[in-house]
Structure formats: C-alpha cells, structure tokens
Amino acid sequence: MRIRTIKPEFFLHEKLYDLEKESKLPIRLSFAGLWCAADRAGRFKWEPRKLKAQILPYDDIDFSRVLDALTTRAFLVRYASGTGEFGCIPSFPRHQVINNRERDSELPAPPQDALQQALDACPTRAPRVEDACPTVLNLDQVEGKGTRKGMEGNIPPNPQRGNNALLIYAAYPLKVGKPAALRSIAKALTDVPFEQLLAKTQAFAAARNGDTAFCPHPATWFNQQRYNDDPATWAPKVATNGNSFTPQPPKSILQKNLEEMARSAERAFGPNRATP
Secondary structure, eight states: OOOOOOOGGGGGOHHHHHHHHHHTSOHHHHHHHHHHHSOTTSEEEOOHHHHHHHHOTTOOSOHHHHHHHHHHTTSOEEEEETTEEEEEOTTHHHHOOOOTTSOOOOSOOOOHHHHHHHHHHOTTTTTTOOSSOOOOOOGGGTTSSSSOOSOSSOOOOOHHHHHHHHHHHHHSSOOOOHHHHHHHHHHHTTTSOHHHHHHHHHHHHHHHTTOOTTOOOHHHHHHTTGGGSOGGGOSOOBOTTSOBOOOOOOOOHHHHHHHHHHHHHHHHHOTTOOOO
16 A cells, blocks of 8 residues: 545545445545555556455455446446456546655556546546645746756746646656656647647557666657657567567676677687687
8 A cells, every 4th residue: 555645625526426325335435545555557456355455444345346336437447467457547647646766567557548438538537626636846946946948938837737747757657857857748738738648648658568678768758749659669679589678787897808808819810710
C-alpha cells in the first residue's frame, strides 16, 4: 500500500454515491483504497481477496462485486495478460503526482483502446472531480528565479498548465531531467490540448511497456514533438535475434589496455600471426 492524496471534493462525488446506493457496497472507501493499492501508473493485480484484506479488512463483503461495480461505470479497467489479470484506474495520472523515488510500474499496461474507452466514459472527467489534485506548480520558478529561459516566445504564468505538465510528466515512462521536461511539456501545452497530449504520452508509455533502454529523455521527446510520430515506431527496437537492444556497460581501463595491446601486436606482426 502507498501514500496517496485526496481532496474534500471527492466526498461530493455524486456518481460514486449513486453507485454505492444502487449496489449497496462500500464503493467510495474502496475506490480511494485502490489508489493506495495501485502502483505509480494506476495499475494493480486483480486479486479481490488480497485487495479486500488490504482495504476493508473488517468488512464481511465480496470485494469482487466492488471491483465489478466500479468497472461497469468505467472507474476501473480490467484486462488480462500472460501473467494474470490486472486492473487500472484510468483517471489516476490526472489526480496523482507520484514521488520520483517510487519505482516504475512492473505490471503490464492495459490495451490502449480499452483505456481510451474508459477515459471517454469515465465519470470523473466532466465535470472534473479534483479528488486528488496535486499542489499547483508554478513553472516560472522551476529554474529558481526570474522567467523561464531557453523557451521560444513568452509563455505567461499559468498554474493550471504547470499542474497539467506534472501529470503528463508522471505518465512518461522515463523520469529524468524533470525541470527541463516540465518546461518542454508546458511549451507543448500551448499548442496541444491537455487531454490529447496526456493520451499520447500514455500511449507511448504503453508501447514501451516498461522498457526504458534508448527511450528519449522527456525534454527531447516533447521539444521535438515526437508525440506526433507514428505510434508504430514507439515500441522498443528489437535485435534480429528477438532480444531488445541493451546499452553496453563502459569498458574497464584494463580491458581498454588489452585491446590497445592487441591492436599494437596486429600492426607489428599482422593479424592472426603469432609473435616470435
């Protein structure tokens, strides 16, 4: 279980209340508990018995009914992978800003079409329910003082844009260079609607499926508008033997010296020739 945030407006969520009244199940408390059970991508293993023990240990209920009820109203997405069944909270990246020290998701991503359908139908989208909205970040303060440098044009301060930039950064698969990444995302948000940019970022993360080898730094990806690339090119490159390319570790000084000695021997005696 993990620490998550919640705002008072969550308790005014009419659709969650309606679902709880209709199903006669503890929907609201269970939904908030699932945020704590989910990883930084909003994913969790679909294990009703274990989830019930974590979220409602003292209640005598069938937690699978709670999960099914939340799924029917698009609060959750249920999907299967080769390693089992999983769940995902579609609105999670919009309402949570995750600590950078929390490790990346190790669970498979949901199918993008199912995730998009749930986002389109999710009751927390319109009107937006600020059930766990992060603290507003003023991007003018990212570099410490003064105005933002290195950006084309003058982008006026906009707390909501800074807020949205944090959500998009949280959805990107590689968490490096955060200040530069946030500036690049804020710049992109002047031309691309937030919902569209977030959906493309989530699709890119799903295509990478946890593989960050040779993944562009987020600042580079957004500055170069790589979100407009063909999604078919987003998956990790695969070698001819079927394995993913992985970066080679740096050579040791000893290894470099041995290779230099071998090259010197070749120059002196020729290749594949024994030394006298």
